Amino acid sequence: MLFAELEMPLLPPTASEFANDYDWLFWYITAVITVAGLGVYAALAWFSWKYMKRPGAKPIRLLGSHKLELIWSVIPLLFFLSFYAWGIPIFNATTKVPEGAPEIFVVGKQWMWKIQHPNGVREINELHLPVNKAVKITGGSEDVIHDFGVPAFRSKFDVVPGRWISTWYQPNKVGEYHIFCDQYCGQGHSQMVGKVYVMEQADYDQWLDGVKKTGSDNRIADGSPAWQGRQLFLKLQCITCHNNVYDADRTNSNTSNRAPNLEGLYMSKVPMSGGSYITADENYIRESIRNPEAKVHDGWKPIMPAFPQGQVSEFELYNLVAYIKSLQPGDLPRRTDQFPAPVGAPVKATEGGNSK
């Protein structure tokens, strides 16, 4: 009964290159401290036996030895520093995402994981990955702090509301692995778990075909975050301000009358009102949509409305950012382009726009 399933492996599975690197460090530390610990134990045991009170025994008056003390503070320190020195590259490896790794977006929400693939496929509490391909994982939260942990990849990072944090993995072993939420997040914390399925490329493609049936047509780009972001960009009427209608008053030709043209924005240096510059990375663009007043592009009035969570979910936000990131000069739809009428958007939404 109870013990029927008690098949407990002593060690967690390793399913990525990083997990192996990690384990080397882990076992190195283990080896050193085992030796050190056993040394202490042996000395304790030996002294306890040897100097146990015996008739006629007299203790010696020994006050200490600076030399010994120096030895046993410097040697441990050197070992500790070696752990540290090895630990830094291991940690930094998790922040150094390989070029071109496709990005998977993970949203934590009490109490589930919502996951979106680069092609727009979404899953809940499951993550399918092809083997031997590096993927970037970016996480955001809709409520409290969570933590997306996959022990088999020795990977873990907090998913904090209000910002995005990224890491990456390259699975190297086909199999099924746990996803745990590792940051306490309330009642269902222990049920905020899932599975990573690492598959052979062929199986993965097959799986993808299976879930993609719902897509509108067969183009791979369809349903990609950027594609969905474009829809949103039109639907949410961003285009009414961020467009290519040039303003005669403005000397800068590459801009509309109301708001900065967003083409080529990603990773460019943006002047802030106040005089500083900021690099327009994902978190900047994200913040510009959630809280436009946070950092205001110099020379523009901060008239852009904020889009809080009720308006634009964390996923939609991600997709908008993906779209903006993809914009190269000339990519913005023209303001006069046909665009779908915003679903349920109040008429006043275009207030001050072309209806005027």
Next chain:
Amino acid sequence: MAATNSTHDGAAPIVAHHFNNILQQQSSVRFGMWLFLATEVLFFGGVFCAYTVYRRWFPLDFEAASTALNPMIAGINSFLLLTSSFTATLAIRAAYTGNQGRLKAMLAATIVLGVAFLGFKSFEYYQDFEEGLVPSAQVANPDPLHHHARGMDSQFAHNLQHVLEHKKYYKDGAHLEDVNLDRCRLFFVFYYGMTGLHVIHMIVGIGLFIWQYILASRGFFVPKERFVYVEVLALYWHFVELVWIFLLPLLYMTGHHSFSDL
């Protein structure tokens, strides 16, 4: 043992049973107060640290919100507190030289000045409430497409805007539009929180001064050795002043003020 161990009125001994002499007792009492003030530094340090984080993140918003405060009252209060510190120090001297009349007068003056500070402070709070500068939790505007999403239609925002217009905030070339409501709200949280903590410390201090005044009337300080109790209370009072010295620039003077507003 050392020191006289009898009091004027024959009540409790000057040197408590567990001390060997008066100097040990005095220096323990003094040290105890300094240690307590060290904890107070850390206590205020915590909230100052949080303030600094956000001040650095949102300088414009904090400046705008601060502009809405009343620097006049703060200035008057600075002088009141400064003077009360002065009288508190004189009280130590009076106790040390055994001048009971002067001691009582100085304690009373400190109390009066402290209460006056609180009076102005309450008036200021009252004004703030009247102007509606109370950070409220409600985001009045859930629909950003419809309205301006920075929630400028919320009561707090209206009030803030109103006050700032009144203060001719715009004339400095600043725009209320540059300002984020949530951050102004954050400023006001710190404003009420920090001044509130300071006020609580003032009230405690005034209570202790009143107590010492009563003790003084009963002749407790006739043995001059007991001046040290006045001294440590004055130490505490100086610390309260120290806190105010930093609240003034961080909360009130951070905004845009000019003499012509007065």
Next chain:
Amino acid sequence: MHAEQKPIVFEHEHAPPNSVGVTTLIFVIMLGLTCMALLVGFSDLGPMKIYANLGVACVQALVVSMFSMELKNQDKLTWLTAAASIFWTAILFLFTMTDYITRGYAAH
């Protein structure tokens, strides 16, 4: 009593509290500094204002702690206490602010 067995010495008198004259002098100085604080507070120095403000405040704080609180007359222990409180507050500020300043950078 043996020379090397000195107990903690409580024989020396502590310096007497500030005289009326000194106290008044401190008061006048502080009045001046407060006027200066207000002057700075009411002028337009742009982004430098906060530093000017805090600069004046620090001078005031120095006067209060050194002279009003008579830190200058206290023993080493009191200095240590005061220094410890400043030092530990500085730790809190330093490390916390380091986070906010460097958070944007990823290590490579």
Next chain:
Amino acid sequence: MSATATLELDYTPQCVPPISNEPDPTAENYLNHSHTWLSWLLTVDHKRIGIMYLVAVTTFFVFGGLAAMLVRINLLTPTGAILELDQYNKAFTAHGTIMLFLFLIPVVPGVLGNFFVPIMIGAKDMAFPKLNLASFYVYAFGAVFFIVALLTGGLDTGWTFYPPYSSKYSHTNVLLAGTGVFILGFSSILTGLNIIATVHKMRCPGMSWGRMPLFVWAMYATSVIQVLATPVLAITVTMLAVERIFGVGIFDPTLQGDPILFQHMFWYYSHPAVYIMLLPGMGVINEVLTCFSRKNIFGYAAVAWSTIGIAVVGYLVWGHHMFLSGQGVYLGMLFSILTMLVAVPSAIKVFNWTATLYGGTLTFQAPMLYALGFIALFTIGGLTGIYLGVMGTDIHLHDTYFVIAHFHFTMVGGMMFGWQAGLHFWWPKMTGKMYSDFWSRLAAVTTLVGFSLTFLPQFVLGFSGMPRRYPYYPPEFQMFNILSTAGASIQGIGYLMPVFYLTASLFFGKNAGPNPWRATGLEWQTASPPPMHNFDELPHVTCGPYEYALPSSFQLVEASHNPDHPGGDHPHLVTAGDPHGRH
């Protein structure tokens, strides 16, 4: 190196037969000089206050332990054996908060610190006796808030109170508990303040820093942490409460706040606080080890300074709890390397303790067994802390059972064993009675076995990835959880036994006499239980605290007693040098 030192302590080295075990039964002491309830409740005697703390913390330990048993029993099956999800969350939160705020932080400072620091430095009382009583009542008051919070709906935030969960999402008594934490914090501050002032101002003649027992050093360092760190916790929970009550966004990202700021300020207190929870235990170990091996401590100065080192450097490492929280990576590196530094003083202590045994004459009564248990278990606890302090390895281990095992090894294996060692060591002094040798040794061994069985499997669980605060877990983790629960039950018995034999000793125990262990500390030179003002005359110290191993030529000669001139005509002994070469 051949200075002359006088040895005046009326202690009994090896070679001298123990002092009579029959104290004068009519002698007045702190226990029997008055008997009314009020004489206890309004006492300003540090010894009675210590006893009141003893009663209070023991009660809370039982509650905290029962909550731990709920947690452990629930983890017997992968889907929660007895509790609902939210009940489990309340159970582990109750366990963590009670154990830390109501038990472990006050336990040694409140009981042993209060009782023994003044005696060990030859003072008649704490510097501020009324404040001392006040801090006990502040503690009791804070505890009331806590108990009310836990009984009326509980608390489910974990002891770490992270927002935005605690500020916006939890429906439990965060405010009440937060108020409790705030108040308890002040009790802790006041106790610390009192001890610091006492150590600085109340030492008896001759009690130089270099002659202070290391327990006093440890209590001093602990108090420094309490005084300088706790206020930050107080202000932090205040801000949390403001956020929760008024719905403003100090730590709420949707209102422009930053949740990580809370973590910084919380750990600014809570990392140093783990040393509040450890240093007193380490202090006890010095006293016990030297006494039961009849040796000087190996390297007094190193042990004393490492205590201070831990207290100071302990402030610089708080971010190692936040490696994965999204704090700046460079800041993480800084915290990581500072964490490596803070481990060194602990290493020095472990090695110096071990070396203290060398060449001694060891006996293994209960206090010694607990002390050896401390060293063994703390070594594991500390060394596993290193994995967590290394940024690279923390990635996988953060918030798993590895962390749980780490801190139980340090807090239970360390401090709890240190507390037990101290309690058993000083029990005869506090009560005047000796407890059963057999049962106390059995209890020590039972606790050690139960403890290891409870927490060693958790390392395996943690490395395998089992997250903490999980009532449900994948079935493959079950076996180790069962082992752990089994161990916890044995451990529970180990804690239960002292309750019986110590209580029994009060009624049936032999009179212990003033110095049953023939120890050297000042506290052993006065009667058991100590008289009202600790000493009949002002003690006068002339040598270091651990002179157990003086050659037999140092036999004490009967001293002619001259109460008017305590330093006077006591026997002079020539030693190899002043043991610690300083005053």
